[in-house]
Amino acid sequence: MITLAVDCMGGDHGPRVTLAACRQFLGNHPDARLLLVGLADSLHDFSHDRATIVPATEVVTMDDPVEVALRRKKDSSMRVAIQQVKDGTAAAAVSAGNTGALMAIARYLLKTLDGIDRPAIATQLPNNEGRATTVLDLGANVDCSAEHLLQFAVMGSALVSALRDGGEPTVGLLNIGEEIIKGSEVIKKAGELLRSAAEAGDLNFYGNVEGNDIFKGTVDIVVCDGFVGNVALKASEGVAAMVIGGLKNEFSRNIFTKAAAIIAYPVLKALMTRMDYRRYNGAALLGLRGLVFKSHGSADAMAFEQALNRAYDAARNNLLDRVRTRIAHAAPLLAPADAQPRPAAATTH
Amino acid sequence: MITLAVDCMGGDHGPRVTLAACRQFLGNHPDARLLLVGLADSLHDFSHDRATIVPATEVVTMDDPVEVALRRKKDSSMRVAIQQVKDGTAAAAVSAGNTGALMAIARYLLKTLDGIDRPAIATQLPNNEGRATTVLDLGANVDCSAEHLLQFAVMGSALVSALRDGGEPTVGLLNIGEEIIKGSEVIKKAGELLRSAAEAGDLNFYGNVEGNDIFKGTVDIVVCDGFVGNVALKASEGVAAMVIGGLKNEFSRNIFTKAAAIIAYPVLKALMTRMDYRRYNGAALLGLRGLVFKSHGSADAMAFEQALNRAYDAARNNLLDRVRTRIAHAAPLLAPADAQPRPAAATTH
Numbered sequence: 001m002i003t004l005a006v007d008c009m010g011g012d013h014g015p016r017v018t019l020a021a022c023r024q025f026l027g028n029h030p031d032a033r034l035l036l037v038g039l040a041d042s043l044h045d046f047s048h049d050r051a052t053i054v055p056a057t058e059v060v061t062m063d064d065p066v067e068v069a070l071r072r073k074k075d076s077s078m079r080v081a082i083q084q085v086k087d088g089t090a091a092a093a094v095s096a097g098n099t100g101a102l103m104a105i106a107r108y109l110l111k112t113l114d115g116i117d118r119p120a121i122a123t124q125l126p127n128n129e130g131r132a133t134t135v136l137d138l139g140a141n142v143d144c145s146a147e148h149l150l151q152f153a154v155m156g157s158a159l160v161s162a163l164r165d166g167g168e169p170t171v172g173l174l175n176i177g178e179e180i181i182k183g184s185e186v187i188k189k190a191g192e193l194l195r196s197a198a199e200a201g202d203l204n205f206y207g208n209v210e211g212n213d214i215f216k217g218t219v220d221i222v223v224c225d226g227f228v229g230n231v232a233l234k235a236s237e238g239v240a241a242m243v244i245g246g247l248k249n250e251f252s253r254n255i256f257t258k259a260a261a262i263i264a265y266p267v268l269k270a271l272m273t274r275m276d277y278r279r280y281n282g283a284a285l286l287g288l289r290g291l292v293f294k295s296h297g298s299a300d301a302m303a304f305e306q307a308l309n310r311a312y313d314a315a316r317n318n319l320l321d322r323v324r325t326r327i328a329h330a331a332p333l334l335a336p337a338d339a340q341p342r343p344a345a346a347t348t349h
Numbered sequence: 350m351i352t353l354a355v356d357c358m359g360g361d362h363g364p365r366v367t368l369a370a371c372r373q374f375l376g377n378h379p380d381a382r383l384l385l386v387g388l389a390d391s392l393h394d395f396s397h398d399r400a401t402i403v404p405a406t407e408v409v410t411m412d413d414p415v416e417v418a419l420r421r422k423k424d425s426s427m428r429v430a431i432q433q434v435k436d437g438t439a440a441a442a443v444s445a446g447n448t449g450a451l452m453a454i455a456r457y458l459l460k461t462l463d464g465i466d467r468p469a470i471a472t473q474l475p476n477n478e479g480r481a482t483t484v485l486d487l488g489a490n491v492d493c494s495a496e497h498l499l500q501f502a503v504m505g506s507a508l509v510s511a512l513r514d515g516g517e518p519t520v521g522l523l524n525i526g527e528e529i530i531k532g533s534e535v536i537k538k539a540g541e542l543l544r545s546a547a548e549a550g551d552l553n554f555y556g557n558v559e560g561n562d563i564f565k566g567t568v569d570i571v572v573c574d575g576f577v578g579n580v581a582l583k584a585s586e587g588v589a590a591m592v593i594g595g596l597k598n599e600f601s602r603n604i605f606t607k608a609a610a611i612i613a614y615p616v617l618k619a620l621m622t623r624m625d626y627r628r629y630n631g632a633a634l635l636g637l638r639g640l641v642f643k644s645h646g647s648a649d650a651m652a653f654e655q656a657l658n659r660a661y662d663a664a665r666n667n668l669l670d671r672v673r674t675r676i677a678h679a680a681p682l683l684a685p686a687d688a689q690p691r692p693a694a695a696t697t698h
Contacts, residue, residue: 126591128590142536176580179412181414183491184492184576210580211580211583211584211585211587213587214587215587215591224580227533228580230560231523231559231560231580231581232560232581234559235561235563235564235584236585236587236588237561238561238562238563238564240592241477241561242475242477242565243589246623250617250623251616253619257615260612260615260616261616263612264613264616266606267599267600267602267610267613270602271592271595271596274599
């Protein structure tokens, strides 16, 4: 039996979406239990023999400053959900709420793993190979040292090997050129660290990759600082939206294009499905002493269910132990990079 | 009469593409003259009453290190083309060659304008509004100070007002959230500088924007450091390629989808044309005492002609004077940010 704690209040739509996703998820996972955390009034209608309602009296809003979420709302659904993981009553927590708040609370309650001084946000993006590319960090750290980037590479490798079977995943360092001499001093140093880690057998380092390699599927994991990762993610969401939107516009232009749309529909549908960002929803907060997954704030029920699936798979495949083991193995290279890590600063919703 | 110097040897295809584009360009611009720079053997076939061949004995290759291009190949077509601008025989130079080399040579020969300590690469990307968003820097500077970002904003505003008529272009600061408190220390400080510049009437500052805003068309100009800009550009090229490629795959799957493709073709064609990156080819190297434009290395004749058009428009609209005037006006805010600017480090081809 695997138990997940769900922050039912988070996200742009709250319980309307999260509860629908939970019901769907329970239907598809007979060995799963859910702890539904939120305002009692919002959840009391929901009943399922494998769901328990855990009341919370407060809700972290999308624009609550981190300090407010962390210090003033001590009984928020987000915090209570993460507390379940700390108490061991849940194997993982899932929230579609404010990213900065989620990272700060998760970090405050769960603490980071030995050898990790900054947690990272890792998500999956669709690629040309029909597989997914895992990218981290996506906004937890606005600027990183070379050591942080190495820590991300090690944690990302653990995540990918936990979520899929077979083969040591390949890691690429996001840069502005493939050549070793390219990039800032931090990036060059990170390249050296990653090469040493590869030689030590801690990870499968491919080398530098560029922005387009994320979608080419050149490597399984792309490592970058949170600022760059966040911009790359949102820029690519922007292009996808522009192309899909353009497609809709062109097809709805007149009676003829509309006719063409009807005939082309099955084909376009197949494409949309393949490109659908919702299928890849569910970012992992890595480097903590517990599993926390972040859903896109605008997620619909289908997308939120994907985040639940991801948390379920990670828990079932002992992601936490895998990360611990890898970090322990890479310990000699993972010297803490700074004394005072920065808290989460980015929005990924 | 406007004269452009063309590095005919640059790019993945060299004269085959550049000369075809030049012929097309001359046909469309009766008041333009071209100085065709390159190896005599490669150019001798080309003849046009408004084209003059300027021989060069060397060629900078795509993987020549900057030092080699700068110090060892003193008679390269790239360098000779830029020399024409320095000598005043050409109003602008255009090359599809190695970006790092082009920036280094342009900087060495032309020098930067007073008040600018780092030139920037500015390019246009298609947006939802059917207009273009100008993004800079795209790879000339791997990491920037707040002052550099302000310089980019001022130069970008001059570029956009030179290339289009009417209205003071809006400037957005690329960040990981819209809120003022978001981002690194450099970004926050840049935000303050940009606000002061707006109050002083030096530019029209919108505020922070995120990666997707580039394609939403939220602002006319998006300012970021060269590392972030280069990653965002390539990531978005990657997504566009993935979606377009996916579309082709889905339509060529079987006889039925192929039939659908024939019917949907005009619609898809319209979309492709709107999204076509080639239409936006031609990046400006800003901040130098002369106009230099960079074409995508893989440009075909149509795309290279766009770069020529852009250089022509910039020259005709006195981009250089506009940049000078704006910089002079913003001088009080444009304190040099560092003594030793870094050379170009990114590939944009």
